[in-house]
Amino acid sequence: MASSSAVRDLQRELENKANDLSKLQKEIAKNHQVRKKYTIQLGENELVLKELDLLKEDANVYKLIGPVLVKQDMAEANANVRKRIDYITAELKRLDGTLQDLDEKQNSKKDAVLKLQQRLQSLQAGKAKA
Amino acid sequence: MGEPVRGTVTSLSSVFPPEESVKASRRVHEAISESQKGLDKLQGFISDNTNLINLVQKLPEELHHDIMVPFGKAAFFPGRLIHTNEFLVLLGEGYYADRTSKQTIDILRRRGKTLDTQVDSIKAEMKDLKVEASFFESTAVEAAEGLVEIREELDDIPAETMSKTGQQNQESLSSKAGDNKVVDGDDEFARIMSRMDELEKEELAAESMNESEEEFAVESVNESEEELVSESMNGSDEEELVAESMDGSDEEELAAESMNESDEEEHADKMFTDGFQKKELATEDFVVNDEYKPLKDHIFSSGQRSTVGILNHTMKLSKHDMTGDEEGSKLKIQQNLSDDLCKPLSNQIIPNHPSQAIRTNNMENVNVHSSFEERSSSGGKRVTFADSGVTERSPASSQVKDNVHSNSASKTIIGSIVEHTHNLNINQSGQVAPPPKLESSKPVSRFKMNRK
Numbered sequence: 001m002a003s004s005s006a007v008r009d010l011q012r013e014l015e016n017k018a019n020d021l022s023k024l025q026k027e028i029a030k031n032h033q034v035r036k037k038y039t040i041q042l043g044e045n046e047l048v049l050k051e052l053d054l055l056k057e058d059a060n061v062y063k064l065i066g067p068v069l070v071k072q073d074m075a076e077a078n079a080n081v082r083k084r085i086d087y088i089t090a091e092l093k094r095l096d097g098t099l100q101d102l103d104e105k106q107n108s109k110k111d112a113v114l115k116l117q118q119r120l121q122s123l124q125a126g127k128a129k130a
Numbered sequence: 131m132g133e134p135v136r137g138t139v140t141s142l143s144s145v146f147p148p149e150e151s152v153k154a155s156r157r158v159h160e161a162i163s164e165s166q167k168g169l170d171k172l173q174g175f176i177s178d179n180t181n182l183i184n185l186v187q188k189l190p191e192e193l194h195h196d197i198m199v200p201f202g203k204a205a206f207f208p209g210r211l212i213h214t215n216e217f218l219v220l221l222g223e224g225y226y227a228d229r230t231s232k233q234t235i236d237i238l239r240r241r242g243k244t245l246d247t248q249v250d251s252i253k254a255e256m257k258d259l260k261v262e263a264s265f266f267e268s269t270a271v272e273a274a275e276g277l278v279e280i281r282e283e284l285d286d287i288p289a290e291t292m293s294k295t296g297q298q299n300q301e302s303l304s305s306k307a308g309d310n311k312v313v314d315g316d317d318e319f320a321r322i323m324s325r326m327d328e329l330e331k332e333e334l335a336a337e338s339m340n341e342s343e344e345e346f347a348v349e350s351v352n353e354s355e356e357e358l359v360s361e362s363m364n365g366s367d368e369e370e371l372v373a374e375s376m377d378g379s380d381e382e383e384l385a386a387e388s389m390n391e392s393d394e395e396e397h398a399d400k401m402f403t404d405g406f407q408k409k410e411l412a413t414e415d416f417v418v419n420d421e422y423k424p425l426k427d428h429i430f431s432s433g434q435r436s437t438v439g440i441l442n443h444t445m446k447l448s449k450h451d452m453t454g455d456e457e458g459s460k461l462k463i464q465q466n467l468s469d470d471l472c473k474p475l476s477n478q479i480i481p482n483h484p485s486q487a488i489r490t491n492n493m494e495n496v497n498v499h500s501s502f503e504e505r506s507s508s509g510g511k512r513v514t515f516a517d518s519g520v521t522e523r524s525p526a527s528s529q530v531k532d533n534v535h536s537n538s539a540s541k542t543i544i545g546s547i548v549e550h551t552h553n554l555n556i557n558q559s560g561q562v563a564p565p566p567k568l569e570s571s572k573p574v575s576r577f578k579m580n581r582k
C-alpha cells in the first residue's frame with residue numbers, strides 16, 4: 001500500500017505540474033496575440049507618419065477621439081505619432097522578454113512532468129511485477 | 131551478373147511512413163487553405179481600393195452632386211454633395227487629414243501598392259506550401275506502393291564491360307529501374323548493362339543454334355590470325371566472346387555447341403587461338419581456302435564475335451585452311467554487339483587483319499548481314515553469309531582490304547584474314563561448287579574470292 005500511496009502522490013504531483021504547464025502555455029499564447037496586435041499597430045503608425053510627412057505644413061489634421069473629430073496641429077500630430085511608435089516598439093521588446101521567460105519556464109516544467117511520469121511508470125511497473 | 135550486390139536497400143515506407151506522410155500532407159493542405167483565405171481578403175481590399183480611386187476621381191467633375199443621403203440604418207433623404215474637391219482622409223490610428231481629390235488618389239495608390247506586396251508574399255508562401263504538399267503526397271503514395279530505395283557503391287567497371295553497353299542492357303536496366311528507385315551511379319548502370327549484354331548474347335546464341343543451320347563459312351583464320359584476332363578482340367567484350375567461342379569450339383566442338391553458349395562466353399581469342407582446326411571442321415562445302423574460310427556474315431571483329439551472330443549460324447569449319455593465310459585468313463568477324471545481337475545473323479567481320487582480302491570480303495558481306503551462320507569454331511571457320519543481303523564478296527582483294535580497313539575497329543588483327551589472292555582464285559573456283567549447297571542467300575565464301 002505504501003507503493004499505491006506513493007503512486008497516488010506521484011499522480012497528484014503530475015496533475016499539478018500539468019496544470020502549471022497548461023497555464024504557462026496559455027500565457028505564451030496571450031503573449032503571442034498581444035505581440036501581433038502591437039506589431040500591426042506599429043505598422044499602421046509608421047504608415048501615418050509617412051503620410052503626415054507628405055502633407056503640407058498648413059494642412060488640416062484631425063484626430064478621432066471617441067465620437068469627436070478634433071482638429072490638431074501638424075507638428076502636434078507628428079509628435080504624437082512618433083511617440084506612439086516609440087511606445088509600441090518598447091512594448092514589443094518587453095513582450096519579447098516575457099515570452100522568452102515563459103518559454104524557459106515551460107520547458108523546465110515539461111521536463112519535470114516527464115520525470116514524474118517516468119517515476120510513476122516505473123512504480124507502476126514495479127507494482128505490477130510484485 | 132555475377133557481381134554481388136552491395137549497398138543497402140531501404141524501403142521507402144520505413145523512411146517515410148505512409149500514415150505520417152498522409153498526416154503531413156493534410157497539415158500542409160490546411161496551411162494552404164488558410165493562406166488562400168488571407169489571399170482572398172487581400173484581393174477584396176485591392177478591388178475596394180480601385181473602386182474608391184475611381185469614385186474620388188469622378189467627384190470633382192461637378193461642383194455639387196445631388197444624391198440620396200443615407201440616414202440611419204434604413205432611411206435616405208435627398209441631399210446635395212458639395213465641396214466636391216475636399217476629402218477627409220483617414221491616415222490611420224485615428225488620424226484624419228484634409229486632402230484634395232488628387233492627393234487622396236495618391237494616398238490610395240500608395241495603400242494599394244502595400245496591399246500588392248502583401249499579396250505577392252502570400253502567393254509565394256502558398257507556392258512553397260503546395261510544393262511541400264505534392265512531395266508529401268507522392269511519398270505517401272510511393273511508400274504505400276512499397277517502393278524501395280537502393281543504394282550501391284560505385285565500382286570500377288573494366289573497360290571491356292563498360293564497352294559492352296548494349297541495347298539489351300538498357301532494356302534490362304529500364305525494367306529494373308521501373309521497379310525500384312535506383313540511386314546508383316553510372317558505373318553501376320554500365321556494369322549492369324554489360325551483364326545484361328552477356329546474358330542476351332547467350333540467349334541469342336541459343337536461338338541461333340536452334341535456328342537455321344546454315345553454315346557460315348568462316349574464313350579460316352590461321353591460327354596466327356586467330357591469335358591476332360584474339361588480340362584485337364581483346365579490346366572488346368565481343369572479342370572475348372568470339373575468342374572464347376572460337377577457342378572453345380575447336381571446330382567440331384564449336385560447331386555443335388559453341389555458337390550457342392560458348393560463344394557468348396568464350397572469348398574470341400580462345401577460338402582463334404585454338405587454332406584453326408576449325409578449318410577441319412568445315413562442314414561447309416565451301417572451298418576451303420587454305421587460309422580463308424569464307425566468311426559469312428559474321429564478322430569477327432578482332433575476336434569479337436557477337437555471340438548472337440555466331441549462335442545463329444553454325445559455324446562450320448570449312449576445310450579452308452585458314453592457317454594457310456595466316457595473314458589474310460584471319461577472319462575477324464566483328465559482330466556488332468547491338469545490331470548483331472538483334473539480328474543474330476548479322477555479323478560484321480572486322481578486318482582487323484591486314485589480310486584485307488578476306489576482310490573486305492567479309493566486310494562486304496558482313497556489313498549487310500543478317501543471317502550469319504557461324505560456327506564458333508575457331509579458326510578455319512567458315513562463315514557463310516546467310517543473308518542475301520550480304521554483298522558478294524569482291525574478288526578483289528584490294529576491295530576487301532578497303533572494306534576491311536574501313537570496318538576494322540580499333541583492333542587490328544595482325545594476322546590478316548585476307549587471303550592470298552592466289553588462294554582466292556582457287557577458292558573462288560572451289561566456291562562455285564559449294565555455293566549451291568549453301569543457301570542461296572549465302573554467298574560463297576567470299577574470302578576465298580578475296581583471297582589473294
